[in-house]
Amino acid sequence: MPKTAAKKSPAKTTVPVVQEAPLAFDTLCIQGGYDPKFGEPRILPIIQSTTYKYDDIDHVNRIMTLQAFGHKYSRTSNPTVAGFEGRLNLLEGGAATVATASGQAANLLAISNIVKSGDHILAATQLYGGTFTLLNATLKKFGVNTTFFDADAAARDIEKLVRPETRLIFGETIGNPGLSILDFDKLARIAQKHGIPFIVDNSLATAWLCQPFKHGANIVTYSATKYIDGHATSVGGAVIDGGNFDWANGKFPDFTTPDPTYNGVAYTEKFPQSPFLIKARAQFLRDFGGCLAPLNAFLFNLGLETLHLRMPRHGENALALAKFLARHPKVAWLNYPGLDATGKKRIARYFRHKNGSGMLTFGVKGDLDTVRRFVKKLKVAALVVHVADARTGVLHPASSTHAQMNEAQLRAAGISPDMIRVTVGLEDINDLITDFDQALAA
Numbered sequence: 264m265p266k267t268a269a270k271k272s273p274a275k276t277t278v279p280v281v282q283e284a285p286l287a288f289d290t291l292c293i294q295g296g297y298d299p300k301f302g303e304p305r306i307l308p309i310i311q312s313t314t315y316k317y318d319d320i321d322h323v324n325r326i327m328t329l330q331a332f333g334h335k336y337s338r339t340s341n342p343t344v345a346g347f348e349g350r351l352n353l354l355e356g357g358a359a360t361v362a363t364a365s366g367q368a369a370n371l372l373a374i375s376n377i378v379k380s381g382d383h384i385l386a387a388t389q390l391y392g393g394t395f396t397l398l399n400a401t402l403k404k405f406g407v408n409t410t411f412f413d414a415d416a417a418a419r420d421i422e423k424l425v426r427p428e429t430r431l432i433f434g435e436t437i438g439n440p441g442l443s444i445l446d447f448d449k450l451a452r453i454a455q456k457h458g459i460p461f462i463v464d465n466s467l468a469t470a471w472l473c474q475p476f477k478h479g480a481n482i483v484t485y486s487a488t489k490y491i492d493g494h495a496t497s498v499g500g501a502v503i504d505g506g507n508f509d510w511a512n513g514k515f516p517d518f519t520t521p522d523p524t525y526n527g528v529a530y531t532e533k534f535p536q537s538p539f540l541i542k543a544r545a546q547f548l549r550d551f552g553g554c555l556a557p558l559n560a561f562l563f564n565l566g567l568e569t570l571h572l573r574m575p576r577h578g579e580n581a582l583a584l585a586k587f588l589a590r591h592p593k594v595a596w597l598n599y600p601g602l603d604a605t606g607k608k609r610i611a612r613y614f615r616h617k618n619g620s621g622m623l624t625f626g627v628k629g630d631l632d633t634v635r636r637f638v639k640k641l642k643v644a645a646l647v648v649h650v651a652d653a654r655t656g657v658l659h660p661a662s663s664t665h666a667q668m669n670e671a672q673l674r675a676a677g678i679s680p681d682m683i684r685v686t687v688g689l690e691d692i693n694d695l696i697t698d699f700d701q702a703l704a705a
């Protein structure tokens with residue numbers, strides 16, 4: 264790790280110690296999480312090894328029983344994956360981070376580390392389709408029920424939904440695909456008042472735009488597949504622990520009582536800095552196995568090295584395309600977080616930059632056939648399911664990512680039948696505008 268604000272004890276020297284300034288976000292994007300020593304590779308190496316060698320059985324025993332940290336098997340940790348985890352952790356300002364096989368695996372890991380059968384979840388309706396089905400269908404089969412709320416409903420109406428067995432509140436920084444920016448203050452207050460953690464999926468904002476721990480979130484999740492990768496090469500995710508939640512408040516006995524699968528370790532007692540993350544890694548990465556592959560960690564780490572250069576351009580291109588589309592006679596409506604009043608207010612309050620990220624949605628005037636023709640005519644933009652790529656892509660959510668929803672659920676998630684979702688890439692903006700213009704004219 265490069266020299267960050269880490270406090271070394273200066274007491275033993277008589278030479279005045281110059282306090283090193285913490286490194287800036289942009290420097291951490293490039294150098295955070297990996298600090299090679301003399302003669303070691305300058306670039307985070309791909310350690311394509313499942314296995315690690317030891318000299319004595321006592322050391323292995325200490326690792327296996329959580330008495331010492333160390334790699335034992337790449338399902339629970341790997342040096343390349345650890346490099347990526349360390350960098351992301353610095354960028355988010357977290358206590359600890361675990362990388363996962365996908366964004367879905369990240370949300371599953373974060374949630375299952377907290378709830379068990381009989382527990383209840385409160386989640387914003389404005390969610391990624393896969394997260395919605397995880398909560399609304401799959402977790403239900405395991406006895407975990409979710410109540411969905413409109414993220415823009417009044418605080419007292421959301422609070423009414425909290426039950427004695429509610430164990431977490433879940434939302435996305437930028438709801439997908441409604442693109443509403445989360446009202447962090449409101450949800451953080453409800454979570455705090457009821458002693459439950461507030462989980463935020465930060466995939467579409469990234470730490471460059473928003474650091475949810477500064478706004479009351481306790482756990483941040485990622486689909487690293489999106490802007491962290493940035494080039495549509497790999498699927499992966501991460502869970503970051505803010506280290507700012509009291510797991511010993513009485514509602515979460517799994518954190519405070521001995522874990523028989525680790526010789527009776529009690530996580531809050533043994534790991535006060537980050538009981539959440541250690542438990543997630545030790546229990547659920549071990550048992551569910553949704554770990555990140557070293558090669559993908561290498562690619563995500565490379566992606567982070569340009570995050571601070573790519574994110575501004577995604578936002579600038581999206582804003583320019585949004586302004587063009589808003590004036591276009593064939594466009595029925597347009598939604599971009601940087602353009603409406605609430606979006607602007609929340610960007611000013613919660614985002615690190617005046618930038619609405621790279622996603623926009625709009626309605627094409629006409630029927631489903633018009634939508635079909637428009638999509639077919641695009642040349643620079645392509646029809647893709649993926650988002651947050653260097654290349655511009657479009658999608659028709661009602662017939663694809665959200666095809667499993669009924670009409671009422673679609674409406675609640677902010678999706679209309681004419682909606683086109685655009686993931687605005689890093690191309691020349693004039694080429695994008697020309698492309699959308701000719702496709703709309705067709």
Ligand SMILES: *Cc1c(COP(=O)(O)O)cnc(C)c1O
Pocket residue numbers: 365366367368391393394435439464466467485486487488489498499500
């Ligand atoms: C894509 C996405 C996910 C799921 O991530 P995968 O890496 O595809 O599993 C979760 N949340 C959000 C906001 C996403 O955009």
